[in-house]
Amino acid sequence: MNMLWKTKKSSPSSQKILRLKQALQTADAVIIGAGAGLSASAGFVYDGKRFQTYFSDFEAKYGFHDMYSGGFYPYATLEEHWAYWSRYIYINRYMDAPKPVYNDLYQLIRKKDYFILTTNVDHCFQKAGFSKKRLFYTQGDYGLFQCRRPCCQETFDNKEIIEKMTARQQGMKIPSDLIPVCPRCGRPMIMNLRSDDTFAEDDGWQKACSRYSAFIRCHTGMKLLFLELGVGYNTPGIIKYPFWQMTAENPKARYVCINNTDIFCPKEIEHQALCIRQDIGEVLSSLRTLPSDI
Known part of the structure; x- marks a missing residue:
């Protein structure tokens, strides 16, 4: 059985990329949690x-x-x-976005059963081809x-x-x-x-929230890959903490975190986790160069 392990190395080895590729291929479904670091990797920097x-x-x-x-x-x-x-x-x-990071991600998971939970508000997922019905923009647009x-x-x-x-x-x-x-x-x-209690949760927001909840509920106990991309600690209660908890509750689940910073997972899920400290775009590009039959 392929296991994913936490690492503190500064760049992923070819073996880690291989493990991530295998995790993507063997997962029944992929749940992506995307934060600002993903858009930063795509070139949406603010300074x-x-x-x-x-x-x-x-x-x-x-x-x-x-x-x-x-x-x-x-x-x-x-x-x-x-x-x-x-x-x-x-x-x-x-x-x-200046760089094709979202497009690379789409090509990697487009044939999988997936859902995306994101705090990003820049619409990059839909522009890359991801289905609106598989997206929950929690913080607005x-x-x-x-x-x-x-x-x-x-x-x-x-x-x-x-x-x-x-x-x-x-x-x-x-x-x-x-x-x-x-x-x-x-x-x-x-x-x-979303900045305070005046945030309007419109009909589209409500429907996306319901679809995400239904996706989680319908995949309970399955072989899930929780793929966290560029999530920091500004709002960890939206993506990071729930991903840890759902991984801990499901022995078939795997948790993967890719980011330049904030690479960590609790001791309780270390045997189910792979943490990669590297630019997200570089990791996704490396994944796409591997043979599809691995």
Whole structure:
């Protein structure tokens, strides 16, 4: 029987890649838990050269040096606020990721029975071909607006207005007539991102939550691979801790963690686990080079 073992080495050996390949092939189903590290591996980074390319004017005027900081800046007007956020949303939601990491992942698991639980909000999974019905975006979507209050548990597609905001902004401001307001009550709109109890869990969110729960329930006791990709400790209760618990409860399950940091698993599941400290894209690329009949 193939066993997966925890490791502290800085890069996976060919033997570890082989074990991961075998785990993928022999699993009855794959449950992927994806965090920010997966999109970072795909090139969606929020500082450095990419930040300079798209936000050097905001940096010069406001003094912040990465996209996250810009998102929390107290802009004096909504025109400035949405000039920043429309550009942010456009490049991180409607532009493709610079590297084919999500595409590689899709090619590896597209023929498997799979489900994806993710805290990412950049839509990269669907753009790579993953089925919407096998996805649960727990924390929202950059492509959706909601009422600030909110007055209703609805969300609203923002692609058209975001494109207008980015095209028409001047001097780091958008025209006042483009400031988004709730079509139900007229209050200002915000992104559909979970930050407090105002997060709108719309009908799509509820259905995705139910599908994920049903998938877990229907695969209880089966040979499952819990594949954790790029998950840190900002919200470990969504992916990391549940994956550990479900692995511990199922002796047939295997837990695999791939990340540049935060590589760890509890002692109780060490004999079922493989932890790889390496860039996710490099690992997936290596997996795809192995013969399919291994």
